[in-house]
Amino acid sequence: MTTRAPIARFTRLRHATFASPDPERLLDYYRAVIGLGLVARDGNRIFLANDSEQLSLVIEPGEAALTSIAFEISPDVQIEALGVALKQADLRPELQSDPLPGVSFSDPEGTRFELIQGWTPTPAQERIGALAVTxxxxxxxxxxxxxxxxxxxxxxxxxxxxxxxxxxxxxxxxxxxxxxxxxxxxxxxxxxxxxxxxxxxxxxxxxxxxxxxxxxxxxxxxxxxxxxxxxxxxxxxxxxxxxxxxxxxxxxxxxxxxxxxxxxxxxxxxxxxxxxxxxxxxxxxxxxxxxxxxxxx
Ligand SMILES: [Fe+2]
CATH class of the missing domain: 3.10.180.10 (2,3-Dihydroxybiphenyl 1,2-Dioxygenase, domain 1)
Structure with a gap:
């Protein structure tokens, strides 16, 4: 068992991205059943927030599958240095700055994770009803x-x-x-x-x-x-x-x-x-x- 320090520390689960063959049908379900609200559309991508104004899900077109999982990391982490460490570990990092600073990587089995810093409210453009999950x-x-x-x-x-x-x-x-x-x-x-x-x-x-x-x-x-x-x-x-x-x-x-x-x-x-x-x-x-x-x- 290794004793070295972790490369990064996941703190809070932030959001997940799913590909869907019918993003509009999935959007309807999240609005009417789960109780998420539309935050924005960016090209083909749909951003959904929950009632506490946190981005919860991103939907993009494609075969039905989980695309990536985003966790928050400490604001003290230097993103560039984290990117270097992830590269040295052969985890194929990609720096990202929009909408929040962060870096993504692929784990050894190919699942994409995003590590993001900071928190800005992402209020839904619409009234959230249905279950309004937390x-x-x-x-x-x-x-x-x-x-x-x-x-x-x-x-x-x-x-x-x-x-x-x-x-x-x-x-x-x-x-x-x-x-x-x-x-x-x-x-x-x-x-x-x-x-x-x-x-x-x-x-x-x-x-x-x-x-x-x-x-x-x-x-x-x-x-x-x-x-x-x-x-x-x-x-x-x-x-x-x-x-x-x-x-x-x-x-x-x-x-x-x-x-x-x-x-x-x-x-x-x-x-x-x-x-x-x-x-x-x-x-x-x-x-x-x-x-x-x-x-x-
Ligand atoms: Fe569970």
């Missing part, structure tokens, strides 16, 4: 080797491991929240699911009703998970991507203590990062529908 909360990727992925993101990008499910699913935190980036064992790299945060159980209840009104079946949940202890529901967006809505995610409020903020639903006291083995793993809730069973093995 933010993009996490992204889970498929990978043939979650151990290699977790070592790369721990050693090179400063993430910490929060939990493993056996040796096939790792939850990693970049800030105090239990997970912002996950890796699930699968034959190839790609998106597993991504998740938006809700404000609490009342909002979760509203989300179930809202999905039903839009004839979007809840494929799993409500359920209170074991790892992370978030309550969650899952559905598919018009491009077939699995979207989670969650609340009550565990928080490591003090890294020095090494355990998650105590909650009444914890069965370990204190609840420390661990390897979860066997079923039942979830605290409560029904098993997933067959379409989601890959989560529950």
């Amino acid at each position: 933010k993009l909360g996490h992204v889970a990727l498929r990978t043939p080797d979650p151990h290699a992925a977790s070592e790369f993101y721990a050693n090179v990008m400063g993430l910490r491991v929060s939990d493993w499910i056996e040796d096939r699913f790792v939850f990693m935190r970049s800030g105090f929240e239990h997970h912002t980036l996950n890796f699930a064992r699968a034959p190839g790299r790609g998106l597993h699911h991504f998740a938006f945060e809700l404000r609490g159980p009342t909002h979760m209840h509203q989300a179930c009703d809202h999905l039903a009104r839009h004839k979007l079946p809840v494929l799993w949940g409500p359920v209170r998970h074991g790892p992370g202890h978030n309550t969650a529901i899952y559905h598919r967006n018009p491009d077939g991507h699995l979207v989670e809505l969650f609340c009550d995610l565990d928080r490591m409020t003090d890294e020095a203590l090494g355990y998650f903020e105590p909650r009444p639903w914890h069965r370990d006291r204190p609840q420390r990062p661990k390897v979860w083995v066997g079923l039942p793993r979830d605290v409560w809730g029904m098993p997933p529908s067959p379409e989601c069973t890959e989560f529950a093995r």
